[in-house]
Amino acid sequence: MNLERREEVNFYLCISPWLLGFLVFILGPILASFWFSLTRWDLLSPPRFVGMRNYTRMFEDELFWTSLSVTVRYTLMYVPSELIGGLLLALLMNQRGVFGIRGLRTIYYLPSVLSGVAFVVVWMWLFHPEAGLINSTLARVGIDGPRWLTNPQTALTALWIMSLWGLGRTALIFLAGLKQVPPELYEAAAIDGAGTLPAFWNITLPMITPAIFFNLVLSIIATFQTFTSAFVATNGGPLDSTLFFVLYLYRRAFQMFTMGYASALAWVLFVVILALTLLVVRSGRWWVYYEGEAR
Amino acid sequence: MIGSRSPLHRIALTALLWAVALLFLIPLLWMISSSLKSNYQIFEIPPRWIPNPPRWENYREALTVLPFHTYILNTAVISTLTIIGHLLSCTLIAYAFARLRARGRDVLFVVMLATMMLPYPVTMVPLYVLFQRLGWINTFLPLTVPAFLGSPFYIFLLRQFFLGIPRDFEDAARMDGANLLQILWQIMLPLALPAMATVAIFTFQASWNDFLAPLIYLQKPDLYTVTLGLQFFRSTYTTNWALLMAASLVTVLPVVVVFFMAQRYFIEGITLSGIKS
Known part of the structure; x- marks a missing residue:
């Protein structure tokens, strides 16, 4: 066996765990999921082929539309605020002469490490209608706070605030992007007499479009899959006002055992996320600036 | 970012950023404070930040009402196995993607990156x-076995790191007749330790906080992870906020400790990746 051939064999040997995992845990399940979505199946009796019936049924399923609408509205709320908030925080951190920048970075990042059930529980306590820190603080300035998590009008907003707490990760990715902007650009702009705001619009913003792009894609994909906070804090309620798509899918699969319908829901989710991602990637050609385009 | 600033500006900026930082810390501080209150104190309005007297028994109670030690042990077992799995599989796979030439390699790499975008719910039912x-x-097993077959994000991370290591070391070793595994084990791994620490830490955090997968696969209380235990606790003792806060704090403590210890590794990882010379 010649050297090149041997290298090739070694390569495939080395990546064989991933290949196996890809086939068994990703590709296989994706195909299986599509097949399931064409059947009616409760796990007990064998699956029965029903064609596209699961998909057409969705049009009449009120909860499908509710969960889709909740998820879309939430994504429209959360993604822009996360990006803008994160960018603002990063811009402030990137200014010269801030004391204790390392400590700040640690504190901002900490919540995104801690997210999960424990802090959903902590936030539930913060949102407590009477004794919670938020409403008792509001009461002190004479505002009668809402019953955050038990009012259909405010529950989604409460989950939004809860998630924004984890904004630090986005801010740090932006900060890394800002650090990459060559200082010469600002010096040149300063010599030309450009003010802070024009410098931001014409230098900073274009230079960090790759970071914005990266954060945007990740944020959309993650937000569309919101589950834990809604499951723990509100369980989809009140009045289905926080019934996220994945929560509905979970119920359909693991509480109602309608595996076929759940798989169809999963495919709809897949297609929606894929379409949105492709849309962003396509649009990226117009607004994402890569240094040395030819790379 | 821009030129020098007046001292006043610096002070205002610093104050603003630390005020935001305090806002970020409030849930954490509030959790600690609430966890030490009695059931009467906790509903006091206006609330008091420093519980007087602090009720340390809350911790003992919270941890004995439900078998939290079992949950912690279960989660520790799962996390440890997942970390070992990721370290073994991802380093090997990442090294192959970084150094070995083969037909189809780049296509497979793109496919791997694409799977990172795959929403988990799509494969959940099958x-x-x-x-x-x-x-x-x-x-x-459903929570640990897949870890031994690699994970795209960590493979990507390690591959980037391997690409930054100069080839000279390996070439010299190859001249001396070392085989692939020897090169990986004796030369690459010692250099890649910071990147591997990063993988271990991220994995630990993700697996400790994981909720959806344990929720689906672990239905017996004696197999519960800490997040499942906490959720069970919450749905059973809804009004006992002090105990809930104590239990929450214990649940996140390992992650907090690892986070503060690991910061050093992150920084080392960054500086060490600059050895290209």
Whole structure:
């Protein structure tokens, strides 16, 4: 066996765990999921082929539309605020002469490490209608706070605030992007007499479009899959006002055992996320600036 | 970012950023404070930040009402196995992607990156069916076995790191007749330790906080992870906020500790990746 051939064999040997995992845990399940979505199946009796019936049924399923609408509205709320908030925080951190920048970075990042059930529980306590820190603080300035998590009008907003707490990760990715902007650009702009705001619009913003792009894609994909906070804090309620798509899918699969319908829901989710991602990637050609385009 | 600033500006900026930082810390501080209150104190309005007297028994109570030690042990077992799995598989796979030439390599790499974008719910139902057929429901296997088959994000991370290591070392070793595994083990791994620490830490955090997968696969209380235990606790003792805060704090403590210890590794990882010379 010649050297090149041997290298090739070694390569495939080395990546064989991933290949196996890809086939068994990703590709296989994706195909299986599509097949399931064409059947009616409760796990007990064998699956029965029903064609596209699961998909057409969705049009009449009120909860499908509710969960889709909740998820879309939430994504429209959360993604822009996360990006803008994160960018603002990063811009402030990137200014010269801030004391204790390392400590700040640690504190901002900490919540995104801690997210999960424990802090959903902590936030539930913060949102407590009477004794919670938020409403008792509001009461002190004479505002009668809402019953955050038990009012259909405010529950989604409460989950939004809860998630924004984890904004630090986005801010740090932006900060890394800002650090990459060559200082010469600002010096040149300063010599030309450009003010802070024009410098931001014409230098900073274009230079960090790759970071914005990266954060945007990740944020959309993650937000569309919101589950834990809604499951723990509100369980989809009140009045289905926080019934996220994945929560509905979970119920359909693991509480109602309608595996076929759940798989169809999963495919709809897949297609929606894929379409949105492709849309962003396509649009990226117009607004994402890569240094040395030819790379 | 821009030129020098007046001292006043610096002070205002610093004050603003630290005020935001305090806002970020409030849930954490509030959790600690609430966890030490009695059930009467906790509903006091206006609330008091420093509980007087602090009620340390809350911790003992919170941890004994439900078998939290079992949950912690379960989560520790799962996390440890997942970390070992990721370290073994991802380093090997990442090294191959970084250094070995083969037809189809770049296509496979792109496919791997694409799977990172795959929403977990898409494969959720078939994976459940698969694990059920294998008899793996109510075992830790669905949560740990996949880790031994690599994970795209960590493979990507390690590959980037390997690409930054100069080839000279390996070439010299190859001249001396070392084989691939020897090169990986004796030369690359010592250099890649910071990147591997990063993988271990991220994995630990993700697996400790994981909720959806344990929720699906672990249905027996004696197999619960800490997040499942906490959720069970919450749905059973809804009004006992002090105990809930104590239990929450214990649940996140390992992650907090690892986070503060690991910061050093992150920084080392960054500086060490600059050895290109």
